[in-house]
Amino acid sequence: MPDTDPLRLAEEHRDLLDQLLDKWSLRILDTLCERPRRFSELRQTIPAITQKSLTTALRRMERNGMVDRVVLSTRPVAVEYRISALGRTLQDLIDALYRWTTAALPAVEAARAAFDSVEDEELAVRMRRSPSTSRSLARALSAAEHGDRPTRLDSRV
Numbered sequence: 001m002p003d004t005d006p007l008r009l010a011e012e013h014r015d016l017l018d019q020l021l022d023k024w025s026l027r028i029l030d031t032l033c034e035r036p037r038r039f040s041e042l043r044q045t046i047p048a049i050t051q052k053s054l055t056t057a058l059r060r061m062e063r064n065g066m067v068d069r070v071v072l073s074t075r076p077v078a079v080e081y082r083i084s085a086l087g088r089t090l091q092d093l094i095d096a097l098y099r100w101t102t103a104a105l106p107a108v109e110a111a112r113a114a115f116d117s118v119e120d121e122e123l124a125v126r127m128r129r130s131p132s133t134s135r136s137l138a139r140a141l142s143a144a145e146h147g148d149r150p151t152r153l154d155s156r157v
Helices: 011-020 025-034 039-045 051-063 091-129 131-145
Strands: 067-072 078-083
Touching (some): 025 039, 025 051, 025 067, 025 078, 039 051, 039 078, 051 067
Antiparallel strands (some): 067 078
16 A cells, blocks of 8 residues: 655655755755856856766756756857746745754754764774774874875774
8 A cells, every 4th residue: 555644755755855955956046046147157156066067967957847958049159047937936945944054053063063072082082992093093194194195094993
């Protein structure tokens, strides 16, 4: 019997969410909500994205109906990317995520710091218990500081 729970995400829902919430899609959509842009303008607006990643993301969003690719009849021919009507329906959600991250960031940073301090303390305890682990870790850290690649890091670290 099929699952009829309306709150349970089906595979196709997870697939679409994975595509919308990947590393670049939200930034691209947010940028295109401001105004249409050519490929090079998108690259300049999001400098960390590679050409290949931008191309892949734009094609995926065009396939999903979030972005329109418009060929401009200029000389030379140019291509412009625009947010589609369907893509524009995401703007309120993108803005809400941005507001949430802004409000939650201090709490997230505090949680990260608390987690990292526990991890650091656990590492210190392991190092005190095992002198050989301490020496191996010290050698690896020293090699990393000098740009050398350690030949082997003790697996007990």
